[in-house]
Amino acid sequence: MAIVETEIVGEGIALVTLNDPDRYNALTPALIDALGDAFATIRKDRSVRAVVLTGAGRGFCAGADMSGTGGVPERARGRGPVGFVNEMQEHLMEVVLAIHETPQPVVAALHGAVVGGGLALALTCDLRVAAREAFFASHFIRVGLSSCDLGTSYWLPRICGPTIAAELMLTGRRFDADEARTYGLLNRVVDGDDVLSEAVALAAMIAENSEYGVRMTKVGMWANLDASSLRAAMELENRTQVLGTFTGNMSEAGEAFREKRNPDWKPM
Helix, strand or coil: CCCEEEEEEECCEEEEEECCHHHCCCECHHHHHHHHHHHHHHHCCCCCCEEEEEECCCCCECCECCCCCCCCCHHHCCCCHHHHHHHHHHHHHHHHHHHHHCCCCEEEEECCEEECHHHHHHHHCCEEEEECCCEEECHHHHHCCCCCCCCHHHHHHHHHCHHHHHHHHHHCCCEEHHHHHHCCCCCEEECHHHHHHHHHHHHHHHHCCCHHHHHHHHHHHHHHHCCCCHHHHHHHHHHHHHHHHCCCHHHHHHHHHHCCCCCCCCCC
């Protein structure tokens, strides 16, 4: 059985499952490589319009492999102490970026432990649905390292605000799904049996929209998160809208409205 599995679960929806439940889907080199390969394939597949990322077994992802038995990536072999750790970090970083930068929106379906690197994976997704029993923690600090790891110091202050992020990162404490929802970390909190179906339903709502609209909304929203000013953000928006008129989809949407039918979106 593959350590990361990909399947189509609805029209235009790919489900990617971390499938190493005996390790609590810990971020071993093998899992990281397989996850990177999965997203490299998905980003080139135009039939996939949205992605759901989840974990098999008791939890989503328990973060770094603390067992010491998960192996070492090839790129880190034969290096000195600094180079070894740097390559390990780069290896992890690349999969976080691959998820965030894939053109299709990614919905995380979370249950059980979402801690350390698992929290970082969840944060780099575009939307998040969690089971009520899910729990979260920026556990990096609990193993003697900084909580600034794998994008956590970028995402948490932006999502939760710096005051809440500082508490979560400096204490490393566990917090539950209801608390995470109050911080704006989650889109939905549902019963455990419903978490995957709810995430797929959310992905389906995205996939109903045009390829151009979805792709440019994801790219534009995250780009404008770091915009230097309102004017700079609106300049990007204006050019995106001008280009969008050439897809023909705005005219199609008008015709569909008048004819009381769903739009037949033109490809990008």
